[in-house]
Amino acid sequence: MLVKFIGNRFSPDLASVGFTAETRLDLTEEREYEVYAVAEWPESNYCCVISDVDMPLWAPVGVFTTLRDNIPDNWILAKLGTDLKFIQGPEFIARDEDAYSALVSLEPDAVDRFWQHIEEIGK
Numbered sequence: 001m002l003v004k005f006i007g008n009r010f011s012p013d014l015a016s017v018g019f020t021a022e023t024r025l026d027l028t029e030e031r032e033y034e035v036y037a038v039a040e041w042p043e044s045n046y047c048c049v050i051s052d053v054d055m056p057l058w059a060p061v062g063v064f065t066t067l068r069d070n071i072p073d074n075w076i077l078a079k080l081g082t083d084l085k086f087i088q089g090p091e092f093i094a095r096d097e098d099a100y101s102a103l104v105s106l107e108p109d110a111v112d113r114f115w116q117h118i119e120e121i122g123k
């Protein structure tokens with residue numbers, strides 16, 4: 001899956017989770033980013049990309065346009081019964097909400113596993 005960053009355009013719904021007109025993401029307008037997982041919350045869907053400072057970043061899908069919407073063969077879909085409706089991505093991210101939260105929180109083991117995955121898929 002491939003997206004292009006169109007800029008910091010956050011819907012008013014996202015203010016409740018910290019995305020406002022003043023929010024700046026470490027992404028470059030018009031640059032293309034590979035998507036490594038997606039998650040659906042009540043206020044928005046989010047995708048995980050590698051930021052310009054080489055860290056996994058979960059950003060609202062509204063700041064991107066989709067260039068390629070293919071889902072990698074190694075992705076799984078975890079449907080959850082919480083506010084987090086689903087996670088789709090590699091098993092180490094999408095197996096459950098704890099795995100997802102570890103990467104969102106940039107826990108060292110989760111980030112290490114993320115970079116291992118990037119190396120494995122040759123990105």
